[in-house]
Amino acid sequence: MGKNNVPRPTESELEILQVLWQHGPSTVRFVNDELSKRRDVGYTTTLKLLQLMHEKGIVARDDSSRTHVYRPALREQETQGVLIDRLLEAAFGGSALKLVQQALGNRKTSRAELDQIRDLLDSMDDQQDPDQPSPTATPDTK
Amino acid sequence: MGKNNVPRPTESELEILQVLWQHGPSTVRFVNDELSKRRDVGYTTTLKLLQLMHEKGIVARDDSSRTHVYRPALREQETQGVLIDRLLEAAFGGSALKLVQQALGNRKTSRAELDQIRDLLDSMDDQQDPDQPSPTATPDTK
DNA sequence: AATTCTTTACGAAACCATTCGTAACCCAAA
DNA sequence: TTTGGGTTACGAATGGTTTCGTAAAGAATT
Known part of the structure; x- marks a missing residue:
């Protein structure tokens, strides 16, 4: 397993990841509140996004208690590295x-x-x- | 009009833009040949993409003769700047x-x-x- | 116990990017 | 004039992202 199948977060997913990186493991409620400071977003939208990110392996979650707690599955730097590689290839010819x-x-x-x-x-x-x-x-x- | 409504090319569109930046104004045929060196892509796919890019204002085209000639509507640097801004916001907190x-x-x-x-x-x-x-x-x- | 609030799960709609098949058209060559 | 190759235009299928409505279940409050 190299960097081959590192997940490639979408824009919305990145928005969420930034919250998690900045504040550490968080509930859906908290993430949604943070996102809501910047723009309009429904609670279940954030929930669904986190669930999908969980399926994709972009975040991990602790569901031992009723309200689940999500955390990034990858280090900030690692993900940023992937994104830079992506941009490098896509727009700067490497x-x-x-x-x-x-x-x-x-x-x-x-x-x-x-x-x-x-x-x-x-x-x-x-x-x-x-x-x-x-x-x-x-x-x-x- | 600032950088507000500068077009945000997708990944495929960037692939095409790189060809245009590198080789200058080109026909669909030429662009498609270039893309085909790297991966499988049908002619009409490239055509459609260029047509969409034209609608979006990402490329300009000269259709005075039958085979149209496309060229980037924005300078390479300008577009790259937009993309970096985008990544900066999306993943690096600015x-x-x-x-x-x-x-x-x-x-x-x-x-x-x-x-x-x-x-x-x-x-x-x-x-x-x-x-x-x-x-x-x-x-x-x- | 009944009600209300919070949470998760699920499905579907809306939208966009990507791909390609098909038809129409022009031009050149036979 | 007919044929054939190259071109544009258009429509549609596919797949992924984003959004949210609704239902079900748990927890807290009355």
């Missing part, structure tokens, strides 16, 4: 460089944030292993 | 920093690319003083 340039270039970014990115770049320099080629495009591992 | 960290962190990136990003960061430092708003980033109200 070039992470172009994506980052676009993300930074067309946007206001504070100096503090720029510095944080610089730190990240520096730490990546340290990890550079010159032995290996740079296979940005072939996660073919079987 | 934090471009987190997105970039994720894009770079979970991925092998060559030193050359890292250097290019550093250059970008440096040039952004220069622009830090927003007397002159960046020409790319503010298509405000007309």
Whole structure:
């Protein structure tokens, strides 16, 4: 099992995942209240979505008590990674460089944030292993 | 008219847009041949997609001659920007920093690319003083 | 106990993306 | 003129996402 069959959340599902990531394991009621702060959404709609996400393996749930408690099945970073890969393939021809340039270039970014990115770049320099080629495009591992 | 009603291409539509961005204005036949290099797709499927994209305003077409010629209605960068905004909102709570960290962190990136990003960061430092708003980033109200 | 509130489960409707079959049309070649 | 290949237009089937109405069951309140 690699990243092959990692679930690909839809937009609504992501909305819910963000609530779970931010607040931790939550009931349908809580998630729905959070979503309702941003837009109109019925309780059973949120319920159904969570049930489907559960079937898909996107969330796990504790149904030991009557009101079930849902939590993300994947780490935030993992899911975000999948989504970036998706966008990278779909719109940037696989070039992470172009994506980052676009993300930074067309946007206001504070100096503090720029510095944080610089730190990240520096730490990546340290990890550079010159032995290996740079296979940005072939996660073919079987 | 701001970025409000900029079209939001689907995955298939992006596949086609990439062909158009890369090769310039093209006929259905050409686009379909390109897509066929990667996967199985019927001619009329590509045709229909292009027709729908035309209706949506995602592509423009020259139908002065019998075989129509399609071209992107938006610049590559513009569309990519919209898509990043979308992902940013949907999965990263709006934090471009987190997105970039994720894009770079979970991925092998060559030193050359890292250097290019550093250059970008440096040039952004220069622009830090927003007397002159960046020409790319503010298509405000007309 | 009866009522009300909360929750889950289920089914269906509405909508959209994707795919393709079929027909009509034009043009060029036979 | 007829045939055939390439093209556009259109409609429909399929499958997935999103929404919500309704029913059933449990829990709390009266």
